[in-house]
Amino acid sequence: VATCVALADAGVAALRFAYRDHQPPRMTLETALADTAGAVRLLKAHPDVPDRLALVGFSFGGTVAAIAAGRDSRVKAAVLAAAPAMAGAKFTAWTNDGKWKPVAELSRTRARVLLIWGSRDTEVSVENAERYRAVLTQARVTNRFVTIEGGDHDFNPAAAREQMAATVSEWVRESFVGAPGD
Template sequence: MSASKIEVFKAIPSGEIKGGLLLIHEIWGLVDHIRDVAGRFAEQGYLTYAPDILSKAGMTPKIGQELVELSNDPDEEKRVTVQPLMREKAAPAFDPEYAEWAVATLRGVVDELADQPGVDGRLAVLGFCFGGTYSFALAAADDRIKAAVPFYGAPADLGAVSAIGCPVLAIYGDQDERLMTGLPDVEAAMKAAGVDFTAKVYPGAAHAFFNDAGPRYDEKAATDAWQLSLDFLRRSL
Protein backbone atom coordinates (compact mmCIF):
# COMPACT_ATOMS: atom_id res chain seq x y z
CA MET A 1 0.00 0.00 0.00
CA SER A 2 1.93 3.02 -1.23
CA ALA A 3 1.68 6.59 0.02
CA SER A 4 -0.85 8.70 -1.83
CA LYS A 5 -2.32 12.17 -2.02
CA ILE A 6 -4.94 12.87 0.61
CA GLU A 7 -7.03 15.81 1.75
CA VAL A 8 -5.11 18.17 4.02
CA PHE A 9 -6.81 20.98 5.89
CA LYS A 10 -4.40 23.92 6.10
CA ALA A 11 -4.59 26.69 8.70
CA ILE A 12 -2.30 29.59 7.90
CA PRO A 13 -1.11 32.20 10.42
CA SER A 14 -1.90 35.82 9.60
CA GLY A 15 1.45 36.99 10.93
CA GLU A 16 4.89 35.60 11.66
CA ILE A 17 5.24 31.81 11.37
CA LYS A 18 6.73 30.16 14.45
CA GLY A 19 6.99 26.72 12.84
CA GLY A 20 5.06 23.99 11.06
CA LEU A 21 2.67 21.70 12.92
CA LEU A 22 1.26 18.42 11.65
CA LEU A 23 -2.05 17.87 13.47
CA ILE A 24 -3.38 14.30 13.44
CA HIS A 25 -7.05 13.70 14.10
CA GLU A 26 -8.88 11.31 16.40
CA ILE A 27 -10.64 8.12 15.30
CA TRP A 28 -13.54 10.31 14.10
CA GLY A 29 -11.36 11.56 11.25
CA LEU A 30 -10.97 15.08 9.93
CA VAL A 31 -14.07 16.50 11.61
CA ASP A 32 -14.99 20.08 12.49
CA HIS A 33 -13.32 19.91 15.91
CA ILE A 34 -9.91 19.14 14.39
CA ARG A 35 -10.28 21.93 11.85
CA ASP A 36 -11.11 24.27 14.73
CA VAL A 37 -8.02 23.16 16.69
CA ALA A 38 -5.89 23.69 13.56
CA GLY A 39 -7.22 27.24 13.37
CA ARG A 40 -6.38 27.83 17.01
CA PHE A 41 -2.77 26.77 16.46
CA ALA A 42 -2.56 28.99 13.38
CA GLU A 43 -3.69 31.92 15.53
CA GLN A 44 -0.68 31.16 17.73
CA GLY A 45 1.66 31.38 14.75
CA TYR A 46 1.95 27.75 13.66
CA LEU A 47 1.39 26.83 10.04
CA THR A 48 -0.84 23.84 10.68
CA TYR A 49 -1.58 20.95 8.34
CA ALA A 50 -4.28 18.49 9.38
CA PRO A 51 -4.24 15.48 7.03
CA ASP A 52 -7.12 13.07 6.55
CA ILE A 53 -5.68 9.57 7.01
CA LEU A 54 -8.96 7.78 7.72
CA SER A 55 -11.11 8.36 4.65
CA LYS A 56 -9.14 5.63 2.90
CA ALA A 57 -10.34 3.24 5.61
CA GLY A 58 -13.95 4.38 5.27
CA MET A 59 -14.15 6.96 8.06
CA THR A 60 -14.78 10.03 5.93
CA PRO A 61 -15.19 13.44 7.59
CA LYS A 62 -18.93 13.28 6.82
CA ILE A 63 -19.35 9.90 8.51
CA GLY A 64 -17.11 10.92 11.41
CA GLN A 65 -19.08 14.12 11.99
CA GLU A 66 -22.34 12.17 11.97
CA LEU A 67 -20.93 9.77 14.58
CA VAL A 68 -19.71 12.68 16.73
CA GLU A 69 -23.18 14.20 16.67
CA LEU A 70 -24.73 10.81 17.44
CA SER A 71 -22.42 10.42 20.46
CA ASN A 72 -23.87 13.66 21.85
CA ASP A 73 -27.50 12.72 21.20
CA PRO A 74 -29.72 13.02 24.29
CA ASP A 75 -31.29 9.67 23.38
CA GLU A 76 -29.20 6.99 25.13
CA GLU A 77 -30.38 4.28 22.74
CA LYS A 78 -28.85 6.25 19.88
CA ARG A 79 -25.63 6.98 21.77
CA VAL A 80 -24.92 3.30 22.45
CA THR A 81 -24.88 2.61 18.71
CA VAL A 82 -21.83 4.83 18.20
CA GLN A 83 -19.06 2.47 19.35
CA PRO A 84 -20.02 -0.51 17.14
CA LEU A 85 -20.54 1.81 14.17
CA MET A 86 -17.18 3.47 14.78
CA ARG A 87 -15.40 0.10 15.02
CA GLU A 88 -17.06 -1.01 11.79
CA LYS A 89 -16.12 2.11 9.85
CA ALA A 90 -12.55 2.37 11.17
CA ALA A 91 -11.67 -1.35 11.28
CA PRO A 92 -9.43 -1.32 8.15
CA ALA A 93 -7.25 1.37 9.74
CA PHE A 94 -5.96 -1.08 12.34
CA ASP A 95 -4.38 -3.37 9.76
CA PRO A 96 -0.53 -3.21 9.93
CA GLU A 97 -0.38 -2.59 6.19
CA TYR A 98 -2.65 0.42 6.64
CA ALA A 99 -0.35 1.76 9.34
CA GLU A 100 2.60 1.54 6.97
CA TRP A 101 0.64 3.47 4.36
CA ALA A 102 -0.44 6.08 6.91
CA VAL A 103 3.09 6.78 8.20
CA ALA A 104 4.46 7.02 4.66
CA THR A 105 1.62 9.37 3.73
CA LEU A 106 2.21 11.52 6.82
CA ARG A 107 5.86 11.80 5.85
CA GLY A 108 4.71 13.04 2.45
CA VAL A 109 2.69 15.75 4.19
CA VAL A 110 5.79 16.66 6.21
CA ASP A 111 7.66 17.03 2.88
CA GLU A 112 5.19 19.71 1.79
CA LEU A 113 5.01 21.41 5.17
CA ALA A 114 8.80 21.56 5.46
CA ASP A 115 9.03 23.39 2.13
CA GLN A 116 6.74 26.25 3.18
CA PRO A 117 8.27 29.72 3.72
CA GLY A 118 8.86 30.54 7.37
CA VAL A 119 8.92 26.95 8.63
CA ASP A 120 12.73 26.77 8.50
CA GLY A 121 13.00 23.21 9.80
CA ARG A 122 10.83 23.92 12.85
CA LEU A 123 8.47 20.96 12.59
CA ALA A 124 6.28 19.34 15.22
CA VAL A 125 3.52 16.76 15.37
CA LEU A 126 0.51 16.76 17.68
CA GLY A 127 -2.33 14.27 17.67
CA PHE A 128 -5.29 13.02 19.63
CA CYS A 129 -6.11 9.37 20.48
CA PHE A 130 -5.65 7.60 17.10
CA GLY A 131 -3.60 10.64 16.15
CA GLY A 132 -1.65 10.43 19.38
CA THR A 133 -0.50 6.95 18.46
CA TYR A 134 0.51 8.19 15.02
CA SER A 135 2.35 11.11 16.60
CA PHE A 136 4.65 8.59 18.29
CA ALA A 137 5.00 6.68 15.04
CA LEU A 138 5.83 9.73 12.93
CA ALA A 139 8.37 10.99 15.47
CA ALA A 140 10.11 7.61 15.22
CA ALA A 141 9.92 7.50 11.42
CA ASP A 142 10.97 11.05 10.53
CA ASP A 143 13.94 12.77 12.13
CA ARG A 144 12.77 16.14 10.83
CA ILE A 145 10.20 16.20 13.63
CA LYS A 146 11.60 18.37 16.44
CA ALA A 147 8.76 17.97 18.96
CA ALA A 148 5.88 15.54 19.48
CA VAL A 149 2.75 16.06 21.57
CA PRO A 150 0.57 12.93 21.69
CA PHE A 151 -2.70 13.41 23.55
CA TYR A 152 -4.01 10.15 25.04
CA GLY A 153 -2.12 7.94 22.62
CA ALA A 154 0.42 5.13 23.01
CA PRO A 155 3.23 3.82 20.81
CA ALA A 156 1.98 0.94 18.69
CA ASP A 157 5.44 -0.63 19.00
CA LEU A 158 7.50 0.06 22.13
CA GLY A 159 10.54 -1.32 20.36
CA ALA A 160 10.37 1.54 17.86
CA VAL A 161 10.64 4.36 20.40
CA SER A 162 14.44 4.12 20.30
CA ALA A 163 14.21 5.85 16.90
CA ILE A 164 12.56 8.95 18.39
CA GLY A 165 15.06 11.80 18.32
CA CYS A 166 12.92 14.66 19.61
CA PRO A 167 11.40 15.61 22.96
CA VAL A 168 7.94 14.15 23.61
CA LEU A 169 5.20 15.61 25.78
CA ALA A 170 2.50 12.97 26.30
CA ILE A 171 -0.80 14.11 27.79
CA TYR A 172 -3.35 11.89 29.56
CA GLY A 173 -6.33 11.84 31.87
CA ASP A 174 -6.03 9.53 34.86
CA GLN A 175 -9.49 8.05 34.18
CA ASP A 176 -8.20 6.62 30.88
CA GLU A 177 -7.68 3.15 32.32
CA ARG A 178 -6.10 1.38 29.35
CA LEU A 179 -3.48 4.06 28.77
CA MET A 180 -2.79 4.49 32.47
CA THR A 181 -2.15 0.75 32.76
CA GLY A 182 0.34 0.89 29.90
CA LEU A 183 2.05 4.17 30.83
CA PRO A 184 4.73 2.65 33.11
CA ASP A 185 5.91 0.45 30.24
CA VAL A 186 5.97 3.46 27.90
CA GLU A 187 7.98 5.48 30.43
CA ALA A 188 10.42 2.60 30.91
CA ALA A 189 10.91 2.18 27.17
CA MET A 190 11.47 5.89 26.70
CA LYS A 191 14.00 6.00 29.54
CA ALA A 192 15.86 2.98 28.19
CA ALA A 193 15.99 4.62 24.75
CA GLY A 194 17.21 7.94 26.15
CA VAL A 195 14.19 9.85 24.81
CA ASP A 196 13.38 13.19 26.44
CA PHE A 197 9.90 12.10 27.55
CA THR A 198 7.45 13.89 29.81
CA ALA A 199 4.04 12.52 30.76
CA LYS A 200 1.42 14.92 32.07
CA VAL A 201 -1.55 13.21 33.73
CA TYR A 202 -4.66 15.19 34.66
CA PRO A 203 -6.55 13.95 37.73
CA GLY A 204 -10.21 13.25 37.09
CA ALA A 205 -9.93 13.65 33.32
CA ALA A 206 -11.08 10.95 30.92
CA HIS A 207 -10.01 9.88 27.46
CA ALA A 208 -10.72 12.65 24.91
CA PHE A 209 -10.94 15.30 27.61
CA PHE A 210 -9.60 17.97 25.24
CA ASN A 211 -12.43 17.54 22.72
CA ASP A 212 -14.91 20.33 23.45
CA ALA A 213 -17.33 18.79 20.96
CA GLY A 214 -17.51 15.53 22.90
CA PRO A 215 -19.17 14.29 26.07
CA ARG A 216 -15.92 13.89 28.05
CA TYR A 217 -14.69 17.46 27.71
CA ASP A 218 -12.93 18.75 30.82
CA GLU A 219 -12.53 22.51 30.52
CA LYS A 220 -9.99 22.92 33.30
CA ALA A 221 -7.72 20.11 32.10
CA ALA A 222 -8.11 21.13 28.44
CA THR A 223 -7.22 24.75 29.17
CA ASP A 224 -4.09 23.75 31.06
CA ALA A 225 -3.09 21.18 28.41
CA TRP A 226 -3.47 23.81 25.69
CA GLN A 227 -1.08 26.19 27.44
CA LEU A 228 1.31 23.35 28.30
CA SER A 229 1.41 22.34 24.63
CA LEU A 230 2.07 25.88 23.46
CA ASP A 231 4.88 26.31 25.99
CA PHE A 232 6.41 22.99 24.91
CA LEU A 233 6.25 23.88 21.21
CA ARG A 234 7.80 27.27 21.87
CA ARG A 235 10.71 25.72 23.79
CA SER A 236 11.24 22.86 21.36
CA LEU A 237 11.03 24.79 18.11
Protein backbone atom coordinates in the same frame (compact mmCIF):
# COMPACT_ATOMS: atom_id res chain seq x y z
CA VAL B 1 -9.17 22.21 16.90
CA ALA B 2 -8.39 23.72 20.33
CA THR B 3 -4.78 22.56 20.06
CA CYS B 4 -4.31 24.11 16.60
CA VAL B 5 -5.77 27.39 17.86
CA ALA B 6 -3.44 27.35 20.89
CA LEU B 7 -0.45 26.63 18.64
CA ALA B 8 -1.41 29.41 16.21
CA ASP B 9 -1.88 31.83 19.12
CA ALA B 10 1.67 30.94 20.20
CA GLY B 11 2.99 31.75 16.72
CA VAL B 12 3.42 28.14 15.63
CA ALA B 13 2.28 27.09 12.16
CA ALA B 14 -0.09 24.14 12.54
CA LEU B 15 -1.62 21.77 10.01
CA ARG B 16 -4.57 19.68 11.14
CA PHE B 17 -5.53 16.77 8.93
CA ALA B 18 -7.75 13.71 9.03
CA TYR B 19 -6.67 10.27 7.91
CA ARG B 20 -8.40 9.05 4.77
CA ASP B 21 -10.84 6.21 5.27
CA HIS B 22 -10.78 6.69 9.04
CA GLN B 23 -12.12 3.22 9.84
CA PRO B 24 -10.71 -0.25 9.20
CA PRO B 25 -10.40 -2.26 7.08
CA ARG B 26 -9.49 0.45 4.55
CA MET B 27 -7.54 2.47 7.09
CA THR B 28 -4.49 0.72 8.47
CA LEU B 29 -1.40 1.72 10.35
CA GLU B 30 0.48 1.94 7.05
CA THR B 31 -2.11 4.20 5.38
CA ALA B 32 -2.10 6.46 8.46
CA LEU B 33 1.71 6.64 8.34
CA ALA B 34 1.54 7.46 4.62
CA ASP B 35 -0.96 10.26 5.32
CA THR B 36 1.33 11.62 8.04
CA ALA B 37 4.33 11.49 5.71
CA GLY B 38 2.28 13.41 3.13
CA ALA B 39 1.47 16.09 5.69
CA VAL B 40 5.16 16.37 6.60
CA ARG B 41 6.09 16.71 2.91
CA LEU B 42 3.47 19.45 2.48
CA LEU B 43 4.79 21.41 5.45
CA LYS B 44 8.43 20.98 4.49
CA ALA B 45 7.68 22.26 0.97
CA HIS B 46 6.21 25.51 2.31
CA PRO B 47 8.79 28.32 2.18
CA ASP B 48 7.66 29.90 5.46
CA VAL B 49 7.90 26.72 7.54
CA PRO B 50 11.26 26.51 9.35
CA ASP B 51 13.31 23.36 9.74
CA ARG B 52 11.57 22.59 13.02
CA LEU B 53 8.81 20.04 13.01
CA ALA B 54 6.60 18.73 15.78
CA LEU B 55 4.01 16.00 15.48
CA VAL B 56 0.97 16.10 17.75
CA GLY B 57 -1.29 13.07 17.75
CA PHE B 58 -4.33 12.04 19.73
CA SER B 59 -5.26 8.43 20.49
CA PHE B 60 -4.46 6.34 17.39
CA GLY B 61 -2.93 9.50 15.89
CA GLY B 62 -0.56 9.63 18.85
CA THR B 63 0.55 6.09 18.10
CA VAL B 64 1.15 7.11 14.49
CA ALA B 65 3.12 10.14 15.74
CA ALA B 66 5.25 7.85 17.94
CA ILE B 67 6.15 5.65 14.98
CA ALA B 68 6.73 8.60 12.64
CA ALA B 69 8.97 10.33 15.20
CA GLY B 70 11.03 7.17 15.47
CA ARG B 71 11.41 6.91 11.71
CA ASP B 72 11.86 10.56 10.66
CA SER B 73 14.82 12.51 12.03
CA ARG B 74 13.23 15.78 10.86
CA VAL B 75 10.77 15.49 13.76
CA LYS B 76 12.20 17.57 16.61
CA ALA B 77 9.28 17.29 19.05
CA ALA B 78 6.35 14.93 19.45
CA VAL B 79 3.22 14.97 21.55
CA LEU B 80 1.51 11.67 22.27
CA ALA B 81 -1.92 12.37 23.74
CA ALA B 82 -3.68 9.28 25.12
CA ALA B 83 -1.73 7.21 22.58
CA PRO B 84 -2.01 3.42 22.73
CA ALA B 85 1.39 1.76 23.13
CA MET B 86 -0.12 -1.68 22.75
CA ALA B 87 -2.99 -2.83 20.59
CA GLY B 88 -6.06 -3.24 22.73
CA ALA B 89 -9.38 -4.57 21.52
CA LYS B 90 -10.40 -1.23 20.00
CA PHE B 91 -7.22 -0.91 17.94
CA THR B 92 -6.65 -4.50 16.80
CA ALA B 93 -8.11 -3.83 13.34
CA TRP B 94 -5.44 -1.19 12.68
CA THR B 95 -2.43 -3.24 13.75
CA ASN B 96 -1.32 -4.66 10.41
CA ASP B 97 -0.72 -8.21 11.58
CA GLY B 98 1.76 -7.59 14.37
CA LYS B 99 3.45 -4.51 12.92
CA TRP B 100 2.11 -2.47 15.86
CA LYS B 101 5.37 -1.62 17.62
CA PRO B 102 5.17 2.07 18.54
CA VAL B 103 7.32 1.74 21.66
CA ALA B 104 10.18 0.11 19.74
CA GLU B 105 9.87 2.66 16.93
CA LEU B 106 9.81 5.61 19.35
CA SER B 107 12.96 4.33 21.07
CA ARG B 108 14.91 5.52 18.00
CA THR B 109 13.76 9.14 18.15
CA ARG B 110 15.90 12.08 19.19
CA ALA B 111 12.82 14.31 19.39
CA ARG B 112 11.60 15.70 22.70
CA VAL B 113 8.40 13.89 23.66
CA LEU B 114 5.40 15.02 25.69
CA LEU B 115 3.09 12.30 26.96
CA ILE B 116 -0.27 13.73 27.99
CA TRP B 117 -3.21 11.80 29.43
CA GLY B 118 -6.55 12.61 31.00
CA SER B 119 -6.88 11.37 34.59
CA ARG B 120 -10.29 9.88 33.72
CA ASP B 121 -9.26 8.16 30.46
CA THR B 122 -10.93 4.74 30.47
CA GLU B 123 -10.05 3.87 26.85
CA VAL B 124 -6.24 4.02 26.94
CA SER B 125 -4.77 3.39 30.38
CA VAL B 126 -1.89 5.36 31.81
CA GLU B 127 0.15 2.12 31.60
CA ASN B 128 0.60 3.03 27.92
CA ALA B 129 2.30 6.31 28.89
CA GLU B 130 4.49 4.43 31.35
CA ARG B 131 5.69 2.10 28.57
CA TYR B 132 6.58 5.03 26.32
CA ARG B 133 8.25 6.89 29.17
CA ALA B 134 10.38 3.91 30.18
CA VAL B 135 11.85 3.46 26.70
CA LEU B 136 12.39 7.21 26.24
CA THR B 137 14.15 7.52 29.59
CA GLN B 138 16.32 4.49 28.84
CA ALA B 139 17.25 6.03 25.47
CA ARG B 140 17.99 9.35 27.23
CA VAL B 141 15.36 11.18 25.22
CA THR B 142 13.96 14.31 26.83
CA ASN B 143 10.39 13.56 27.83
CA ARG B 144 7.67 14.75 30.13
CA PHE B 145 4.48 13.13 31.38
CA VAL B 146 1.49 15.33 32.22
CA THR B 147 -1.88 14.28 33.59
CA ILE B 148 -4.83 16.55 32.91
CA GLU B 149 -7.02 16.28 36.01
CA GLY B 150 -10.62 15.42 35.22
CA GLY B 151 -9.97 14.85 31.51
CA ASP B 152 -11.28 11.77 29.74
CA HIS B 153 -9.87 10.13 26.59
CA ASP B 154 -11.03 13.07 24.46
CA PHE B 155 -9.96 15.60 27.10
CA ASN B 156 -13.52 16.48 28.05
CA PRO B 157 -14.87 18.55 29.75
CA ALA B 158 -13.97 21.85 28.07
CA ALA B 159 -11.72 23.00 30.93
CA ALA B 160 -9.60 19.85 30.56
CA ARG B 161 -9.40 20.34 26.79
CA GLU B 162 -8.26 23.95 27.25
CA GLN B 163 -5.61 22.91 29.78
CA MET B 164 -4.40 20.15 27.45
CA ALA B 165 -4.20 22.55 24.47
CA ALA B 166 -2.27 25.13 26.52
CA THR B 167 0.13 22.45 27.81
CA VAL B 168 0.78 21.14 24.29
CA SER B 169 1.30 24.64 22.90
CA GLU B 170 3.74 25.51 25.69
CA TRP B 171 5.67 22.24 25.18
CA VAL B 172 6.03 22.80 21.44
CA ARG B 173 7.17 26.41 21.92
CA GLU B 174 9.68 25.36 24.61
CA SER B 175 10.98 22.66 22.29
CA PHE B 176 11.98 25.26 19.74
CA VAL B 177 13.22 28.12 21.92
CA GLY B 178 16.61 29.15 20.64
CA ALA B 179 16.29 26.99 17.53
CA PRO B 180 17.25 28.46 14.15
CA GLY B 181 14.42 30.54 12.74
CA ASP B 182 13.29 32.09 16.04
